[in-house]
Amino acid sequence: MVTDQDPRAADVGQPQGLPAIDVVDLVKHYQARDGSVVRAVDGVSFNVHRGETVGLLGANGAGKTTLLRMLVTLLKPTSGTASVDGVDIREDPLGVRRRIGYVSATTGVPDRLTPRETLISYGRLHGIPTAELEASVERLVGALGMTSYADRPSGRLSSGQRQRVSLGRALVHEPPVLVFDEPTAAVDLLGSRELLDLLAQLRSEGRAILLSTHRLHEIERRCDRFVIMHAGRIVARGTREELLEPSEDSIEDAFYRAVAS
């Protein structure tokens, strides 16, 4: 297992070429109400290449969500930086927003809008011309299997169907980089599997995918590499094979060992 302190860290298991997500010594500190400083993310560096899925693992409070929200420009780093598709998150947040798709556990899909209306509404926030947007939405409705409920108000959809709408919303501007924060947390087993199959398809299209989850068993064989966070720092990283000790047979074992150490 390789940690951040290891000089080999930057090279472990990585494909060659320019990364689609490049995180360099990223730090986010919060001021707590009692005046103390909370080090939510504390000097994190890693990258994700196109056509690659990287699993971001960590317990609650490890700093995963804060890290992802800095990447999608919802939060500003205290120090360090990151780039998305070559665009710096500090210098050009609008450029980053054009290149990134974001899916969270809470779908936040408007109940009153139908899936089709939701995709069109969010697509307009990217300034996509109407004809092009409508064609793109039709493609997504078909590709994500939403045809049967595309015109039903989202308030009447199941959690799995709503998560598909959320995925469609993240894809409506066809971003090359996708960030998923616990996308299967509120979805049943079947819905979760379908969603992860869609992710595999997106990866095969050449998109870079950063996926945060608690459900380690679900993504064990679906991620090319893993980054394990604990208390705001990366405690281990690598491919499944690199992370597992000979006595271990699941990424869960490697995760527990990394966090415990």
Place this chain on the structure above:
Amino acid sequence: MAAVDAADARGRHAEDQPVVSLLTSAVTIAEFQLRRMLTRSRLAVAAIGILFPAAVVAAVGRTAGFPIERDLAALLIYALVPEAVCVLALLVTMCPVVADELERGTWIHVAVRPNGRRAMILGTFAAAVIWTVSVGTLALIPAVLVSGTEEPMRVFSVMLGLIVLSAAGRGALFALPAVIVPKRAMVASVGLALVVEYLAGLLPAVINQATVSLRLRSLLVEGMGWRRRLPAEVQLLIDTQPPSVQVLAVLVLVTLLLGLAVVIAERRQFPPSEEI
């Protein structure tokens, strides 16, 4: 890499036509917010707002006698509609612009779009103004009719103009607490209305130049032809510039306040615990 190429092309489109892109986004948000406002509970509250001024005018008429004298009717309707009804309608439409999105977990999905945050402020402002002007106008009609006042068309047209300016001016004013303290926006807006609009606005000092209430009062006085009849001490509470200057002043205020609200919204960060 079709996805990458498509994203680049779309990014260029938005960059080439930023104003068109922002307007389209703001219109989208405005449509969405108007749909959200059309709930039974909101419509029931709006109906109360529409009937309330007419009921008060009727009550005053029963005491003072019908038809209500023109000046009294105008003063009464001004206090009830462009002031009370408009401020109340804006409190429930403009103030929750960020807080509602945070509660529904939609803010993060809007905020990660290039035009998301600014369109959210501008689109919600547009929806709030449309809603407030509609409610205000519907409240104005029965209030004027019930008063039985002479020159009803004059009273109506003056009040309609004041409703539009009140909605725009106060809507922009309430956008500030909505982005600065989203979870306390309504309380902060009431405080802001009392301190800025109704306290500072009544001070015969330079500070009242920056309030919407001074402009509305001045336009009311001008529109109803009261200027020459006003006592000297009341003259201090109005501005003697022509109506076009008053309207321009409100438009400048709206631009400045909305611009500031957009800048703050663009920079605003919420920890994950607040951004669901």
